[in-house]
Amino acid sequence: MVALAGLFLLPAPLWAGDYLNSAHGSNSYGVKRSGMTGYARGNCAHCHEMHASIAGSEPLPPGGPSPYTLFATNFNSGTSLPGSYDVADNFCFYCHSVGASVQPVTNEDYSETFGGASGGVQAIREAFNQTSYHDLADIQTFMTTGDGAAMAPWYSADSNPCNACHNPHLAKRNYEDFLTPLSSAISKPRDHFALWGESETMASDSYEPPYSTYGGNREPDGISPVADSAKTPDYVGFCTDCHNVSNTSIPSTTLGTLREIDWLSIGGEKHGGGARDGTPPNLDARAPYATAIANGNFVLSCLDCHEPHGSPNIMLLRRRVNGSALNATITSINAMGALCRQCHKDDAAAVGGSADQWRYVHHDSSDAPYPGPPVSCSRCHNITYGTPIQGGKPRIYCGLCHFHGSDDSWMNVVDSGLTTYRKTF
Amino acid sequence: MMGPGKNALMWVALLLGVPGLALAKVSGPCVDCHTMHNSQAGVSMAYTMSGATKDYTGGPNKGLLNTDCVGCHQGVNSGGAVPYVFDSGGPTYGTDTLAGGNFYWVSTNDRSGHNVVGLAAEDFPHGNLPPGSTDPEPLYQLTCAGTYGCHGDRGQATDYGAVSGAHHGQSKAENGAMMDGSDLANSYRMLLGLKGIEDSTWEKAPTDLLHNQYYGIDRSLENTPTVDVNDNPVTISALCAECHGHFHANVAASDSMESPWIRHPTDFDMYSVKAKEFGDYGGSGVNAYQPSVPLASNDLSRGVLGTVLTTAGDAIVMCLSCHRAHGSPYGGILRWDYKNWPAPGVTNGCIICHTAKD
Numbered sequence: 066m067v068a069l070a071g072l073f074l075l076p077a078p079l080w081a082g083d084y085l086n087s088a089h090g091s092n093s094y095g096v097k098r099s100g101m102t103g104y105a106r107g108n109c110a111h112c113h114e115m116h117a118s119i120a121g122s123e124p125l126p127p128g129g130p131s132p133y134t135l136f137a138t139n140f141n142s143g144t145s146l147p148g149s150y151d152v153a154d155n156f157c158f159y160c161h162s163v164g165a166s167v168q169p170v171t172n173e174d175y176s177e178t179f180g181g182a183s184g185g186v187q188a189i190r191e192a193f194n195q196t197s198y199h200d201l202a203d204i205q206t207f208m209t210t211g212d213g214a215a216m217a218p219w220y221s222a223d224s225n226p227c228n229a230c231h232n233p234h235l236a237k238r239n240y241e242d243f244l245t246p247l248s249s250a251i252s253k254p255r256d257h258f259a260l261w262g263e264s265e266t267m268a269s270d271s272y273e274p275p276y277s278t279y280g281g282n283r284e285p286d287g288i289s290p291v292a293d294s295a296k297t298p299d300y301v302g303f304c305t306d307c308h309n310v311s312n313t314s315i316p317s318t319t320l321g322t323l324r325e326i327d328w329l330s331i332g333g334e335k336h337g338g339g340a341r342d343g344t345p346p347n348l349d350a351r352a353p354y355a356t357a358i359a360n361g362n363f364v365l366s367c368l369d370c371h372e373p374h375g376s377p378n379i380m381l382l383r384r385r386v387n388g389s390a391l392n393a394t395i396t397s398i399n400a401m402g403a404l405c406r407q408c409h410k411d412d413a414a415a416v417g418g419s420a421d422q423w424r425y426v427h428h429d430s431s432d433a434p435y436p437g438p439p440v441s442c443s444r445c446h447n448i449t450y451g452t453p454i455q456g457g458k459p460r461i462y463c464g465l466c467h468f469h470g471s472d473d474s475w476m477n478v479v480d481s482g483l484t485t486y487r488k489t490f
Numbered sequence: 491m492m493g494p495g496k497n498a499l500m501w502v503a504l505l506l507g508v509p510g511l512a513l514a515k516v517s518g519p520c521v522d523c524h525t526m527h528n529s530q531a532g533v534s535m536a537y538t539m540s541g542a543t544k545d546y547t548g549g550p551n552k553g554l555l556n557t558d559c560v561g562c563h564q565g566v567n568s569g570g571a572v573p574y575v576f577d578s579g580g581p582t583y584g585t586d587t588l589a590g591g592n593f594y595w596v597s598t599n600d601r602s603g604h605n606v607v608g609l610a611a612e613d614f615p616h617g618n619l620p621p622g623s624t625d626p627e628p629l630y631q632l633t634c635a636g637t638y639g640c641h642g643d644r645g646q647a648t649d650y651g652a653v654s655g656a657h658h659g660q661s662k663a664e665n666g667a668m669m670d671g672s673d674l675a676n677s678y679r680m681l682l683g684l685k686g687i688e689d690s691t692w693e694k695a696p697t698d699l700l701h702n703q704y705y706g707i708d709r710s711l712e713n714t715p716t717v718d719v720n721d722n723p724v725t726i727s728a729l730c731a732e733c734h735g736h737f738h739a740n741v742a743a744s745d746s747m748e749s750p751w752i753r754h755p756t757d758f759d760m761y762s763v764k765a766k767e768f769g770d771y772g773g774s775g776v777n778a779y780q781p782s783v784p785l786a787s788n789d790l791s792r793g794v795l796g797t798v799l800t801t802a803g804d805a806i807v808m809c810l811s812c813h814r815a816h817g818s819p820y821g822g823i824l825r826w827d828y829k830n831w832p833a834p835g836v837t838n839g840c841i842i843c844h845t846a847k848d
Contacts, residue, residue: 082848084846103829108831110828110829116622116736117736117752117753120621120821121620130740130752223750
């Protein structure tokens, strides 16, 4: 009888919808605030207090009323310190921190979750508290007063910058399901109320999944050597929602205004839609790119090189790429070889020379831009443009040529006759 | 509106115990409700209730009444003329309970109802201080009516005085018309000053077409939405706010009545946000009124609404959208088993409005 009454009082239960299928709404592993006894896992009350209190009292953690009926302030934009965020700086950190008192949640970085790494940070807050990070205050600025404001009118000054990329009522545990459709944790800022990447995959972008273990299994599942680009959400489509050529003034406290990125157009960057130099098997690249010929032109996923939250390297660069760990921590844009050599042949890989030396691809390869090499090495290889290295000429700063949207036009200051204007990224 | 002359006549009739003279909402022999001398064949007639037992030892009741609010309104609802708000035997929620729910549950759990004198002890741990109160703790426990109650004239100290005459008053509700709050007999459910349209069966078995029509306003249009009491304090939620003030007035992060909310809004029109998930209340493109999650209207001349979100003011969220007024089997006097959701078979009324959160 009670059951019948229940059916009469409310429409038939829906089991399960978008929220209940989300990481937060799951009754198996969803939200569960430690101070909220008696509430089912996944219940709204673990994050929201409808009357800024529960049963007339303030449950842990303490704090007054907060926007969106959250149990704590969404984001303390005025006091948070990028790179050293406290739990109270961001509502999400109450759970997504190591040892969180509310509900500790383990989240490893992309390199570990999908790239085969180990030994990295174990929670989101800790990911942000590394050398480089997706500065939350910068995101807040972009979304409220920058180009993002027009993109995402749903975003308010009281929103959480994490929500620029994630919809907490939809986001799923993305490491669980590599079947179709995928489980996605992300929502485009421009389309916050839908998940992105469940049916939108890198398969549409001539994508070659890198190794999770070099020469073995592939990303993102790390369990199969078969390259399946449909297992990776379309991170290019996602990231370029903000990082494109239309948003010309993305602020960065660390870097200044970020460079525009033209990733997918044919005339764009060659790691993206722009034509690559060379063709397999004569491509000065390592596996799998050296031998993968199915794709007419490789389009890399942003997350092939970058972490989304933070990294021990600069520029959010991953600590493990294409199946092996970087051999050094990258601390300068002028010493990026540790990253590049994960996919490109350095002299060690090309001709048995030194690791992280790049003479072959710059001077000796069949499509080298500066073949020969040109006479008078020191015009370029000097300490004005490079770093002295033991036993050789100064190594030219990587950052002179290689960055988003770059070519080698800096060489005009040396000798415009040497400049190729070839895309260098 | 009842004139003073007619009012006086009614009192005379009441005192004389003459059936049939009262312009009665209540009908029938006076003896059904009154005892002239608290004596019949030498036996006391006036009583109060102690659980399911009548206690005749307390002497006469005021107004020559046989019993008090609890005594009259205690029983099992089976479709009769008297609404029973307390069933000491334990009602079946949704089957023999009414719009306000039932006080049975607060008699077993403080969290499941309003702690009304005679039905439950003072709340623990809150005592007599209502959650969300903007005032000091009241001196006395909540009563059905009067100064410390919800019903009747709160200028009167006692239950009896507060509702005196109202059961005999000519009510517009007898014709299915709106209660305009002009006097107690014409106030929604004898909640003095409140407007509304009363379902004749007290929502014993409501449908989208047969239900109470609560009155609400869109406070985002008010001049001072963050002040405790409405500019127009005749809504059901404004009544709740008289005790639970913060829950009504202090709901927005800013001084305006708009998102982001710091508390769930009440007296807020979902029509203004129908482009969002709320526009699917009652089914996308259907918007049938859901008695399980009732909404108020700011225009009672439109009658009982079977469809909402058709015009501004017809889908106003109120306290009673989520809560019962008297008691429910669930904590917080909620209408549904919120705490145990999500789980298979457990319904959550939140998703009736928050349609994308299922």
